[in-house]
Amino acid sequence: MRNIRAIILLLSALCAGHAFGQLIRGSFERPLPASHVLLYGTTGSDHPVLDSVPIRPNGSFEFPRGSFAPGFYQLGINGDDRIDLVLDPSDPVVEVAFHGTPLQRNLNVLRSGDNQRMWAYKLVSRAGQDELQAIRDQRAAASPLDTVVLHRLDRHEAMVRARMSHALDSLSSIAPDGQFARAVRLDRQLDAVARSGPAAIRGVFDYSDPWSLRSNAYAKATVMYLQGIKFDNEYAYHRACDTLLSEAAADTSCWRYMRHQLVDIFSTYGPDEVAQYLVDQYVIGPGALLPPDPDLVRIAAVQLRLALGSPAPDTLLTVPGEQYTTRLSAIWPRQDYTGLFFYSSTCDHCHAQMPGLRELVSEEDPRHFKLIGIALDATTEEFMATIAEEGINWPCYSALIGWGEPAAKAFNVKATPTLYVLDRQGRIVAKPMDHQELRAFLESAGN
Template sequence: MEQRTLFLVLSLTLMTVGHAQRVRGVFKSMPHTPDTVHLLATIGGDLQPVAQARIHANGNFDLGKLDLEAGFYKLGINDTDHVDLILGPNERFVDLEFFGYPLQEHITVKRSAENQALWSYKTISRSHQQAMAGVRAERAATDPADTALLTALDRRAGQLDEGKARERQRIASEHPDSYFTYALTRDAALMEALPKGWYALKSAVDLSDHRLLRSNLHAKAVMAFLRSSPPEQYAATCDSLLSWTASDSMAWCAIRTQLITLFHSYGPDLLAEHLVDTYIAGPQAHYPADEHLERMVQERLRVSIGAQVPVDLELPRPLHGDTMTVGALYAAQDHLLLFFFSSTCGHCHDEMPAVRALAAEADPLELAVVGVSLDEDLVALRGTVQEERLDLPIVCDLGGWGGPVAKAFAITATPAFFVIDRTGVIRAKPFDTQEARMELQRLREGLKTR
């Protein structure tokens, strides 16, 4: 009942009164025409479904009359192929044409001043990115001693940035009262305030402003407050952000979800636990959590420090040609360190020399270090193991992020580390190999004093 009520409240808050918008379009000359088009609303860092429409045999679709607050929305045909749109009371009619995939690169805005401005700027940004990529490639290939060419490349990069800024200002001046210009102005204010600290940020952005909430600027602003705080102040920063927006259910819920998702994925664990205990299960849980957040919290509790790992979980070792269980691994020594990685993760590669050294130094009666790969490609995994000289047991079910091992440990980011004792209890979830060393030393000293 709570979830249904929350969805109804959310649906109503997406609506405004008396100014219906119409969104329609056509898929022309497509290799194949999809069946359905979906409209999603941006709520902080999250997306919520708003409407959908059938795509007819002739490629036409019509989402009908919508009453939506001004903001950024996404129109798409699946989870990955979608385009940004600006919708709101001032944009009464939006007419689109798609002529290929991905949709982002094959769209024409036939009617809608807001979205013509938006996609004009996106085209300029794409050209700027391509030109800057060319400059970076040329700089990488330039002899460091060729200072004249390096200076010329720096000048060219500066000219490209200035050109993009001029075009952005031109588009904004042509649409001074648009949501697009509002978003550009708020983004500029946020970036100007960022190096000045907390009070400047608080003056620059209103986290309860629903116009801000309906763009990625809201999530960006939350991250700006965290970046302006030292790590030991993160908890106080989170509490302040939630306190400021407690009277606005939409803003408060968006910030709570963003913060719990962030610290659930990247740690520190104590901060994630503080947020869950206080704002999900505790006295300051002003609004019920949605299904996604509840599921994330349950996954977190399942692999929190002090939890028992699944003893019978099978761990395939394709490079060794056998399969082990978690129970067999952790029971053989005092502690087991699991190192979750993937071949495409740059930070994982950064950790591998330290992981390799820790494994080489370990007393086999005290510690085993096991790599857990999230690769889906055995060739890529074998290449990484050889390149990084990972002389340690490697587990991989070739299921990637959706595989049973990743799911069993609720992995949402790599690298990830788990320290498990010989009874199968999670004793630590260190941030990196250096912290793993410290935790293992602490645990060893604890064993000696027993």
């Protein structure tokens, strides 16, 4: 009976503690630097606002008690003036004091062991980084022949780095199960396999773990994975994105962020065709586990314009050496499907596709399918030579301005060869990778 009563009391205490939640509070010295203080979450490299409370006239602030998922957060004022914060149920109260701005250089952690340890290391790290910068400046000013000075600077640099590493080891070992120690371990595991390739990175990092999403490790692990990809063929990044999204799929929040991060990376830095693949497959296509949020729609605006099911851009097509021009919209209503083959006469991969395309065109009923070529060529001579040498049996067009070709710009072509398929209504219905995929699409569409 006594044991049952003890268990009931323990469960009651745990439930009460969970309902009571964590308390985040602090104070600012006068004059007050802002009217409100904000609490930010962490989702990879993003920091959405979770809550905002006013700073009282006496400088104090306090967030309502809440049950926060363990991980990394931020407190901030005036937009970009922020500090990192660790939240964990083992720390029922997190209390900080600010003695001025910027907040990072005027912080005192009054309560919360994990935050005290994290900020103790940040202090050591900041001093170490200042020393390392001074060493770099001295090395840049030194003569390359002054080996005595250079060796002394090397020893000094090694000593500073060892001191920083020792501080990190010591502080994280105090509470090895804390959030700070966990983040340190994960970061070191990633650094240890950084040069070992994508498979090794997957071996130490769980892309479906929501905890890692609440740290800076998630974005780092994704970028490291992509940097380790060997570009052995033009679809290497496609496969890498497929793998990363598959690895994240067990958790909805992780998959949503992974999709957003990948689209953002490839929309910003390229290759653009990878961003287009992600949109076609995972934003509006069969791999989309979730609908896109407004921010993702904004980022992927260019790709969505050319997504499967979207109306194709109309564009003017020119026949070199003739006065004849036509609009693409005058061609697509005449058959069930119209293929657009963007190529260049100097592109070996384009020439490799031409025999298969030539065979396909000769087999297809012209009422069912028509292929047109759009050459990103610069001269009539190279344009006509390719048609003759390859025995091209489909109409070809070119404005003879290379990558300035209006049709290529309209379809956001970033590499050749590129294939699009339009239906009779001018909608984009397929983007085959090669003539085999084009054949497979037409065979399935004919059934």
